[in-house]
Every structure is written in C-alpha cells, then in structure tokens.
Amino acid sequence: MSLSPTRRRGAAAALAAALLVTLAACGGDDGDKDSAARKTELTVLAASSLTDVFTTAGAAYEKDHPGTEVTFSFAGSQELAAQVGQGAPADALVTADTRTMDGLKPETGTPVVIAKNRLVIVTGEGNPEKVAGLADLADPSLKVVLAAPGVPVGRYAGQVLDAQKIEVRPVSQEPNVRAVLSKVELGEADAGLVYRTDAATVADKVDAIEIPDAQNAIASYPAATLKSSENSGAAAAFVSWLSSPEAQKILRDAGFQKP
Known part of the structure; x- marks a missing residue:
C-alpha cells in the first residue's frame, strides 16, 4: 500500500527527528570520552x-x-x-x-x-627503658633499630652518632624510616632514630625524645x-x-x- 504525499512527508519528518536525537546522543558520548581523555x-x-x-x-x-x-x-x-x-x-x-x-x-x-626535617629518638609508649638521649643508645642491653646506611635517615643517624662518638650496634637495619618506626611501635625494638614527623604520626603509640640542635642533623x-x-x-x-x-x-x- 502506497502512502499519500502528506503521510510520506510526516514519516520523513519523524525519521529526521529520530536521527537528530541519535546524533545528539552520540555527540554527548564523544564529549564524555573527550573529557575523560583530557584527564x-x-x-x-x-x-x-x-x-x-x-x-x-x-x-x-x-x-x-x-x-x-x-x-x-x-x-x-x-x-x-x-x-x-x-x-x-x-x-x-x-x-x-x-x-x-x-x-x-x-x-x-x-x-x-x-x-x-630533623631526627628524634623514638621509644615505646611511656619510654619504658628511660632513654634520655643519644648516649643511652650505646647501652648493649638496649635493642636499637636503625635504617640501613644507604637510606637517607640511616645516613643521617650515622652522622649524628659518629659526631658524638657514640657506637651503636643495631639489632636490625631497615630499608626505610617507616620500617624503623614500625619495629619500635610493635615492641620489636626498644628505640630507634626516625624523623620527627614520622614519630608524630603515631604519637599515641610511641614516645619521641628530642635531640638537641647542636647534636642533630637536618634532612x-x-x-x-x-x-x-x-x-x-x-x-x-x-x-x-x-x-x-x-x-x-x-x-x-x-x-x-x-x-
């Protein structure tokens, strides 16, 4: 059955409108993709x-x-x-x-x-071993943990201890400052040398003993x-x-x- 001219024009208009809606939707998707691509x-x-x-x-x-x-x-x-x-x-x-x-x-x-940044001595909460300063870290009965010499905080710690002529035999040498802090926080070591800012992140679990400026190192x-x-x-x-x-x-x- 053939459509009348009027109906053919109506169908064409409807088809054109549908195409416009489809193109608009596609354009929106491309815009979203472009936006994501620009991230x-x-x-x-x-x-x-x-x-x-x-x-x-x-x-x-x-x-x-x-x-x-x-x-x-x-x-x-x-x-x-x-x-x-x-x-x-x-x-x-x-x-x-x-x-x-x-x-x-x-x-x-x-x-x-x-x-x-600067270093502090970190101990377990309440400082059970009564560590008062760098010299106490030389006590052989104290379990001290340091970062490895190749790690910046380990190198700073070595500089500080050497300058004060303090010999420390660490029970372990860790790959980064957070590992040192963790050892003390978990009670696996009595004391360690870390940055002041690291000690502050677990202030409710460890104590931080300040090191005098004249004995400290600046990172x-x-x-x-x-x-x-x-x-x-x-x-x-x-x-x-x-x-x-x-x-x-x-x-x-x-x-x-x-x-």
Missing part, C-alpha cells in the same frame, strides 16, 4: 616519610586541579632512585636528601627543596620532574605547587620545617 594522571615517587602528608597534599591538589589525578609511590629514597634508574614510568620525584637527588641529575629537571627534601615523564607540563606544575603557600601550610601542619 591527566601523574605518578609521583616520594620518600616514605612523606606518606601521610603527601596523601593530604595530593587530595588538596586534585581538588584545585580537577583534571589531574595524582598517584604516589612511597619507598626509601634509595629504592626510588633505583626505580628511576630502571626506567620506571613516573612524572616527578621527591627524596629525603639532596645526595640521592643529585645522583640522578641526568634523569631529572632542576630540583627545589620543599621542606626540611632536606628536594622535588624534581623526571625527564622521562609523558606529562612534563603537569609534572612541573605539581612540583611548583609544592612550594606554594597552600602546600607549605600542609607540610608545616605535619611538622616539616621550612625549606
């Missing part, structure tokens, strides 16, 4: 002692930069350096010492120090972009942001010192 994912390699503060900083950065997602990989600085040397895909690096960063000059942009935290980054502009923006008032306040609130 930048940054991977930042960061020293273990930055675990808590960078989790907070990352959330703040993502809030201010809705098109960017920041993922952190935390480890001892020496482990991070090894990852960079092996070509691990990442965009920026933050270490707990300038020595490690300086050893990666061919792989990084110009580093900038974003914060500083510097440099940040730099990685030349292998596929998001060099976004990586540079994040590294720059770490020196901003907002980021510096987050670091100060966590107990880090000014750069």
Whole structure:
C-alpha cells in the first residue's frame, strides 16, 4: 500500500527527528570520552616519610586541579632512585636528601627543596627503658633499630652518632624510616632514630625524645620532574605547587620545617 504525499512527508519528518536525537546522543558520548581523555594522571615517587602528608597534599591538589589525578609511590629514597634508574614510568620525584637527588641529575629537571626535617629518638609508649638521649643508645642491653646506611635517615643517624662518638650496634637495619618506626611501635625494638614527623604520626603509640640542635642533623627534601615523564607540563606544575603557600601550610601542619 502506497502512502499519500502528506503521510510520506510526516514519516520523513519523524525519521529526521529520530536521527537528530541519535546524533545528539552520540555527540554527548564523544564529549564524555573527550573529557575523560583530557584527564591527566601523574605518578609521583616520594620518600616514605612523606606518606601521610603527601596523601593530604595530593587530595588538596586534585581538588584545585580537577583534571589531574595524582598517584604516589612511597619507598626509601634509595629504592626510588633505583626505580628511576630502571626506567620506571613516573612524572616527578621527591627524596629525603639532596645526595640521592643529585645522583640522578641526568634523569631529572632542576630540583627545589620543599621542606626540611630533623631526627628524634623514638621509644615505646611511656619510654619504658628511660632513654634520655643519644648516649643511652650505646647501652648493649638496649635493642636499637636503625635504617640501613644507604637510606637517607640511616645516613643521617650515622652522622649524628659518629659526631658524638657514640657506637651503636643495631639489632636490625631497615630499608626505610617507616620500617624503623614500625619495629619500635610493635615492641620489636626498644628505640630507634626516625624523623620527627614520622614519630608524630603515631604519637599515641610511641614516645619521641628530642635531640638537641647542636647534636642533630637536618634532612632536606628536594622535588624534581623526571625527564622521562609523558606529562612534563603537569609534572612541573605539581612540583611548583609544592612550594606554594597552600602546600607549605600542609607540610608545616605535619611538622616539616621550612625549606
């Protein structure tokens, strides 16, 4: 049965309207895909002692930069350096010492120090062994744990103890500062040397004994972009942001010192 001219025109109009709806829907999907495609994912390699503060900083950065997602990989600085040397895909690096960063000059942009830190003696809650200062760590009956010499905090600890001519025989040497803290927190060691900011993260489970400035060491935290980054502009923006008032306040609130 053939349609009348009027009905044919109506059917054509209906078909055209349906096509327009379909095209609009497809256009919306493409827009969503384009939006997702524009999202930048940054991977930042960061020293273990930055675990808590960078989790907070990352959330703040993502809030201010809705098109960017920041993922952190935390480890001892020496482990991070090894990852960079092996070509691990990442965009920026933050270490707990300038020595490690300086050893990666061919792989990084110009580093900038974003914060500083210092050591404390950490003991079990209530300081059951009554540790009063560095000299007490030489007591052979005291189970002391330190980070390995190749780890920044272990190197700082060695510098501090050597300067005071204090010989310590650690029961273990750990791969990062969080491992040292964990040993003391779990009661597997009586005392250890960690950064002040790490001790503060479990202040209800350990005691921190301050080390006088004249006997202490200052840790510097440099940040730099990685030349292998596929998001060099976004990586540079994040590294720059770490020196901003907002980021510096987050670091100060966590107990880090000014750069």
